């Protein structure tokens with residue numbers, strides 16, 4: 593799933609369930625911020641590995657276990673919700689795009705390993721463009737993504753999150769100017 597969509601989902605969950613939006617956003621962002629650089633650096637031959645797996649989820653749960661204060665509980669919950677949303681969203685996107693085996697392989701890493709779909713040819717355009725040094729911006733990858741089954745859904749999620757955040761900001765501005773006018 594595209595990175596902005598993960599942020600949009602993190603924002604929507606935080607706003608809907610009155611969780612810390614910043615912790616939700618961090619949880620929703622981190623799996624890609626960890627795994628994509630590892631894949632780019634060649635540490636693992638795929639972009640969804642340790643942080644996208646149930647192993648990673650167990651590690652996160654262990655780190656955030658036994659919270660010591662209410663504040664930490666709130667942050668842990670929001671972070672966990674954001675992280676889970678990332679895994680769920682990537683799973684849904686891969687499944688919608690007909691790559692269920694990759695989706696299952698992602699969660700089961702390292703037991704169920706799958707290779708990088710942009711290198712193995714199942715997603716075109718990784719190695720054959722001048723932009724291949726920046727795989728997420730390569731022409732083939734972009735056109736594949738824009739025509740994928742999940743793209744309209746992702747676009748809708750991003751637009752809803754954007755509209756809600758703008759409406760919230762407008763409400764906040766109005767209430768500040770209303771208080772100042774009294």
Ligand SMILES: [Zn+2]
Nearest residue numbers: 593623624682
């Ligand atoms: Zn991801």
